[in-house]
Amino acid sequence: MDVKPDNQGLKVLFVAYHYLPTKGTGIPGSMRTIKFVRNLNSCDCHVLTVRKPDVVESESPLGHLTPPINGETVHRAGALDLFAMLLRVRRRIKRLLGKTGDRGAHTTQVFKSQSSKPDQSKSAIQRFKDFIYNLFYFPDQESPWIPLAVIKGWRVVRRERINVIFATGSPWSGLLAGYFISRLTGIPLVVDFRDPWVGNPFHHSKGRFLDRLAIRMEKRLVRHATTVSLNTDALRDEFLTRYPDVDETKLIVLPNGYDRQEFDGLGGDSAIGSRLDEITLCHAGFLYGVRDPGPLLDAIRQTQTDLDQQGVRVRFIQIGHVKLDYDINQRYADLIDSGGLELLPQKSYRECLEYLSSADMLVNIQPGTQTQIPSKIYDYLALNKPILNITPADGALARMVSEYDFGALCSPEDCSAIGSVLRKLARDKRDGRPFEPYANRNQFDIERISEKLNARFQSIVFGTSSESVESARS
Numbered sequence: 001m002d003v004k005p006d007n008q009g010l011k012v013l014f015v016a017y018h019y020l021p022t023k024g025t026g027i028p029g030s031m032r033t034i035k036f037v038r039n040l041n042s043c044d045c046h047v048l049t050v051r052k053p054d055v056v057e058s059e060s061p062l063g064h065l066t067p068p069i070n071g072e073t074v075h076r077a078g079a080l081d082l083f084a085m086l087l088r089v090r091r092r093i094k095r096l097l098g099k100t101g102d103r104g105a106h107t108t109q110v111f112k113s114q115s116s117k118p119d120q121s122k123s124a125i126q127r128f129k130d131f132i133y134n135l136f137y138f139p140d141q142e143s144p145w146i147p148l149a150v151i152k153g154w155r156v157v158r159r160e161r162i163n164v165i166f167a168t169g170s171p172w173s174g175l176l177a178g179y180f181i182s183r184l185t186g187i188p189l190v191v192d193f194r195d196p197w198v199g200n201p202f203h204h205s206k207g208r209f210l211d212r213l214a215i216r217m218e219k220r221l222v223r224h225a226t227t228v229s230l231n232t233d234a235l236r237d238e239f240l241t242r243y244p245d246v247d248e249t250k251l252i253v254l255p256n257g258y259d260r261q262e263f264d265g266l267g268g269d270s271a272i273g274s275r276l277d278e279i280t281l282c283h284a285g286f287l288y289g290v291r292d293p294g295p296l297l298d299a300i301r302q303t304q305t306d307l308d309q310q311g312v313r314v315r316f317i318q319i320g321h322v323k324l325d326y327d328i329n330q331r332y333a334d335l336i337d338s339g340g341l342e343l344l345p346q347k348s349y350r351e352c353l354e355y356l357s358s359a360d361m362l363v364n365i366q367p368g369t370q371t372q373i374p375s376k377i378y379d380y381l382a383l384n385k386p387i388l389n390i391t392p393a394d395g396a397l398a399r400m401v402s403e404y405d406f407g408a409l410c411s412p413e414d415c416s417a418i419g420s421v422l423r424k425l426a427r428d429k430r431d432g433r434p435f436e437p438y439a440n441r442n443q444f445d446i447e448r449i450s451e452k453l454n455a456r457f458q459s460i461v462f463g464t465s466s467e468s469v470e471s472a473r474s
Contacts, residue, residue: 009042009043009044010042010043010044010163010164010454010457010458010461011043011044011046011160011161011162011163011164012040012043012044012045012046012162012163012164012165012166012457013046013047013048013153013156013157013160013162013164013165013166013181013187014033014036014037014045014046014047014048014072014166014167014168015048015149015153015165015166015167015168015174015175015177015178015181016029016030016032016033016047016048016049016167016168016174017029017049017050017142017145017169017171017173017174017177018030018033018049018050018171019033019034019047019049019050019067019074020034020057020060020062020065020066020067020069020074021052021055021056021057021060021062021063022052022055022060022061022062023055023059023060023061024061024286024346025286027061027062027349028194028256028375029168029170029171029194030062031062031256031349031375032168032192032194032256032375033047033168034062034065034069034259035256035257035259035446035450036166036446036450036453037069037070037072038069038070038259038261039070039259039446039447039450040070040450040453040454041070042454043454043457044071045070045071045072045073046072046073046074046075046156046160046162047067047072047073047074047075048075048076048077048149048152048153048156048177049074049075049076049077050076050077050078050079050142050145050149051076051077051078051079060348061346061347061348061349061352062348062349063348064348064349064350073160075152075153075156076152077145077148077149077151077152077153078145078148079142079144079145079148080144080145080147080148081144082136082144083133083136083137083144084144130207131207131209131210134206134207134210135210138206138210138213138214139171139172139173139176139197139214139217140170140171140172140173141171142171142173142174143173143176145173145177146173146176146177146180149173149177149181150177150180150181150184153165153177153178153181154181154184154185157181157185157187158185162185162187163187163188163457163461164187164188164189164190164226164457164460164461165178165181165182165187165188165189165190166178166190166192166453167179167181167189167190167191167192168192168194169191169192169193169194169195169197170194170195170197172197172214172217175191175192175193175197175221176217176221178191179191179220179221179224179225182224182225183224188226188460188461189224189225189226190225190226190227190228190229190456190457190460191221191222191225191227191228191229192229192231192254193228193229193230193231193235193239194231194256195231195372196235196238196371196372197214197218198214198215198218198242199238199371201290201368201369201370201372202289219243222239222243222246223243223246225250226250226460227250227251227252227456227460228246228250228251228252229252229253229254229453230251230252230253230254231253231254231255231256231373232253232255232371232372232373232396232400233253233396233399233400234370234371234395234396234399235253235371235372235396236251236252236253238370238371239251252452252456254449254452254453255373255378255444255449256373256375256378257378257444257445257446257448257449258378258379258381258382258441258444258445258446259382259446260382260445260447262349262353262379262382263353263357263382263383266353266354266357267354274358276429276430277311277312277313278312278313278314278315279312279313279314279315279360279361279422279425279426279429280315280316280317280358280359280360280361281296281314281315281316281317281359281360281361281362281363281388282316282317282319282355282356282358282359282361282362282363283316283317283318283319283362283363283364283365284319284320284347284352284355284356284376285319285320285374285376286320286321286322286323287318287320287321287322287323287324287365288321288322288323288324289323289324289325290367290368291365291366291367292324292365292367292412293316293318293328293363293365294324294331295390295410295412295413295414295415295418296316296363296365296388296390296418297316297332297335297340297341298415299415299416299418299419299422300314300316300335300340300341300422301334301335301340302415302416302419303418303419303422303423304338304340306419306423307422307423307426310426310430312426312430313339313340314340314422314426315339315340315341315342316335316340316341316342316363317342317344317355317359318341318342318343318344319344319345319346319347319352319355320344320345320346320347321345321346322343328343329343353379353383356379356380356383356385357383357385359385360385360386360425360429361385361386361387361388361421361425362376362380362383362385362386362387362388363387363388363390364376364377364380364387364388364389364390364391364397364407365390365391365412366389366390366391366395366397367390367391367392367412368392369395369396369397370394370395370396371395371396372395372396372397373396373397373400374397377389377397377400377406378444380407381406381438381441381444382441384435384437384438384441385435386407386408386425386435387401387406387407387408388407388408388410388418388421389401389406389407389408389409389410390410390411390412390418391409391410391411391412392411392412393409393411404438404440404441404443405438405439405440406438406440406441408421
């Protein structure tokens with residue numbers, strides 16, 4: 001554990017639904033807060049997070065990290081799920097009346113059972129049930145945490161004399177909790193959008209009323225906050241367009257970045273990437289929906305025929321859950337049988353880094369998003385490995401890759417371009433051509449990004465500095 005200097009300075013309350021211990025989709029959000037806490041050495045950090053009785057620390061993918069990681073104080077608040085409580089009462093009443101039809105069903109199943117159907121095919125009663133369910137879980141499934149988090153946060157602010165609040169989302173419940181704490185205490189608020197809320201391409205509509213409410217709540221957050229942090233330039237540009245009357249110096253870009261401390265002591269796997277007759281590509285993370293590895297796997301199929309003549313095999317390792325609209329084991333059974341595709345279960349963060357550090361090339365799959373950049377690219381930059389970015393040319397990831405020359409860039413529709421990248425990788429490995437490090441990667445070192453955040457904290461609380469429009473961008 002790092003030791004803080006005596007002059008701890010500012011007292012910062014991080015409102016972060018995801019923190020240690022965590023699992024699954026909570027990992028990127030947890031790492032965002034962890035990186036800032038670990039590198040804000042001049043601040044006295046407090047973290048307000050959820051109580052997670054279902055996460056066993058020893059089984060967490062971030063099990064190598066145990067709070068406190070840098071002297072921070074962790075405050076935990078439970079959830080008050082009123083909807084689930086009402087359904088339990090309803091079920092008990094039905095049992096008393098001799099009606100047992102819902103026995104064994106999940107407490108929310110009676111309301112959610114038809115929610116996957118199109119609205120026009122639902123009955124009026126079911127649409128009303130869906131509305132009530134979505135209202136209770138607005139803005140997201142984590143909303144039951146908001147009331148107790150606000151109470152806990154209000155107490156922490158008063159007791160610890162907090163100077164500034166930093167609320168991060170998604171989930172958006174974290175931003176709303178930070179907003180209400182700030183309104184109750186008068187403490188300045190920094191809202192941190194790790195993803196777009198309004199206009200998120202992965203958003204499933206909760207109906208016209210709640211979708212409009214989300215728009216109003218985002219607007220209220222932006223107007224109330226002293227600073228709005230966005231994790232990509234494209235997302236900042238989108239906010240400037242959506243809120244033209246907001247002072248643009250209020251909006252800053254804080255990329256996710258990489259933390260060099262996470263990469264100390266990586267040994268790699270000697271069974272991966274060491275053979276000259278094999279090129280190994282690796283992707284660690286959830287593949288779902290439009291985040292489809294199909295274009296890469298199709299390119300491997302096509303390219304393998306050419307590489308067979310050179311005695312070279314292509315191997316793609318996928319680490320983590322796969323949930324696509326087709327059965328990947330069936331569609332690509334030939335690649336699985338030949339060793340061209342290896343599907344591994346979710347592993348710990350450190351284990352993933354070991355695999356990635358041994359691979360010949362690291363893979364990014366990011367289709368259909370204009371403002372989002374996957375956080376894994378920053379790990380890739382820290383590892384200083386060749387990167388294959390499969391993403392549309394007009395998205396935020398493509399613009400970043402082009403601007404900083406962070407690897408190969410291929411459209412998801414262009415299998416031939418992906419194949420060309422694979423053939424070049426095979427030639428470079430055969431000829432022993434060394435990889436040239438990324439000259440601009442230091443801009444995404446979390447130490448530099450944390451310095452920028454600390455400067456903004458100082459400006460908010462003490463008025464010691466002012467940032468120009470140019471410095472607001474990454």
